[in-house]
Amino acid sequence: MGSRGWAAFRHTDFRLFCAARFAMALAIQVQTVAVAWLVYDFSGSALNLGLVGLASFLPTMTLVLVTGLVADRYSRRWILLLVFSAMTLTSLGLLAQVHAGAPSLWPIYGLLVAFGAARAFGNPAAQAIVPALVPTGDLANAIAWNSSVMQVATVSGPAVGGILYAVHPTAPFLGSAVCFGLAALLIVALRLRPAEVKREPVTWSRLVAGLVFLRAKPLLLGAISLDLFAVLLGGATALMPIFARDVFHVGPWGLGLLRSMPAVGAVTMAIVLAHSSLLSRRSGLRMLQAVGVFGLATIGFGLSTSFGLTLVLLAILGAADMVSVVVRQTLVQAETPDELRGRVAAVNTVFIGASNELGEFESGTLAWLVGAPAAVVIGGIGTFTLAVLWRSWFPDLARRDQLVRSEVSGSGQPQKA
Template identity: 40%
Template sequence: MDRPTHPLRIPDFRAYLLSRLAGTIALSAMAIVIGWQVYGIARQTMSIQQAAFLLGMIGMVQFVPLFLLTPVVGLVADSVDRRWIVRATTALLVLTSVMLGVANYLDRLGLPVLFCAAAFIGIARAFSGPAYSALAPNLVPRDVLPTAIAVSSAAWQVGTIAGPSVGGLLFAIHPDIAYASVSVLFALALGGIFMIGKVPQPPAQADRRPLTRILEGFAYVRRNRLVQAAITLDLFAVLLAGSTALLPIYARDILHVGATGLGFLAAGMGVGAASTAIFFSVRPMTANVGVKMLIAVVVFGLAILTFGLSTHFWLSLGALVVAGCADMVSVYVRSSLIQLHTPDHMRGRVSAVSQLTISASNELGEAESGLLASLLGPVGAVVFGAVGAIGVTLLWSRLYPELKRARTFDPPDILKTEPQHGVAQP
């Protein structure tokens, strides 16, 4: 049988893609609705600075379970059928969205319920992230994995475009409709994962102590300076320059565009990222990958700086689109380096370490943005973070010369010859 030359020719990958697209739309829509409702409830009795701090705490509530569970979830992803991990966590998200919808319908949707839902989302993402990431390489041949990453990232970014817009627009019509739509999309994502056929697991390592195996993931990232550089650069850049938690403040109190405008602002980065991911799915990056990642992070910081200072809706939206393009370049390079430079039997644990840093940069970044906004105001917080991200990138270019020397995604020879599990074998 001829080896597939594109991931979309593989039925299991198509099912995986359907699940990821539907799940991302649902998760992005639910996140924007939760943020808008938290800010709206808080502003009834609090100042902008106090409400901003509460918005940041939504990110913290999602980050804490992920931080606590990271040592375990990577080992689980390398030991348990990854499909069932994603199925279980997607089912939890279905139940969470239904809970929010029922509470909203009964007019019982207060801050405690919203924060409880955020905690459930954090738990679900803690387990599903490493499993999703480690599952994809088992579905496609190694030589088309960068293309699969680009296609998967495009689906994820399309979800981030559609999700906030759909969530904002449906919420503007009626909150019940928004929550019902999110529940249906999560159910569709669950069905997509059930369509994936059996995928061989990495060889069992029953003779190894669980704690030893858990620590191996952290040790591998520490030893592999190229993987370490890609992970940590993304961590500090997005931790500092992430501004998504403050979008409700910009939409309501700075740009004055309401829930509908919030949906467009939240989709802005996704528009740029999705177009870049689609481009890479047709023309994968092949040269000077490390230098391009460094340049992209600087552009990301400059775009966020522009957004922070802007008081015009279209300029703000354009800056977010540019930031999304630059962020996708960084995501594409980081994801390809991690997946291609990590042995399959360790991908779950290394993906868990990567997810911890990503979540730290996103959810913990939201908490940092909320805290800074309560001290410096929302504009001061965004400007401070953008300048910091640019500074970190310049510092990383000196601390990690391995990034500048990374010309291609080619892994070491020992990884090229490592047995793969799934359709990657001829």
């Protein structure tokens, strides 16, 4: 990337897309913090916190074959417009539940399932649309900046959500609905370069084409699966309401700060990656090293009894995770042909959802059994172990040098992969 740190932002469509993603990510973070505090304050149960993640993940897992094919067969712009509109409606539904006093958690879980279904269709389309917004040479830069924009929203979103919830429990859900509506309007303004959309008959082989492609690519399978299991084991996001209320006694504002710190580290690292050559060489090894650091920081978080130290450890954790995200996303986009990007992105979304939402369920269940600090430490140890194992199990990933390889075309001219 180096001196071309702002290359992707030369393109108007990419700027509009980033603005829409920012509004969407901000709304998700505000809503996520509010739901987590609402559920834990209402029930006092770590298991119920875990069920929040499970409700969000189940649609992603069950719809994976359909969502990827939809992203490859239909306009990704229209898919995102419908998705953001559906997200607006689910936020309004949560607002109505909170306004009514939330007498039961089951309607909230039901709305989270509906919200998860919308995200299941939105994520593959959003991932697959990026290569249509910028030239191939700017792809890695675009992904780094797209991740950076998302992380900026992730920094501010939890803090905003915590403050709004402290003002009034309905405020974060109203704010989320407004942001989702804004994202939909920005997508309306988006203009993509015309692309050929293939409408072959739907067959089983086309439904599973993304899975088959990844199975034949050990490099991609290693990168995606490493991220899956690392965050599945090491992600302690679901437990932060417990740390905020019962360990550090800092209330909703403290929960927002805890949720923001990984994104502070991630934004810092994304800016470094966009303006440096850190990943220009030995990118696969850098990913493995980052996951190891992620595991160590997670262990420290679980053992820490200092709120200030915990914030620093969470920032380190987020910075390490950003390295993994940029490497994984760039490899997936660069190595996948356009006609398969939606289906491969759908599989990638399942892996991400499994690592995040299903990881929340795993963390909540384990914390219910052994306590929150012990659950975090156990997960961190597991993540560090994975980084060591993946280096020998996926040698193609460990040996990967450049993120986007230069290949020689038939005419003898170098061309980007």
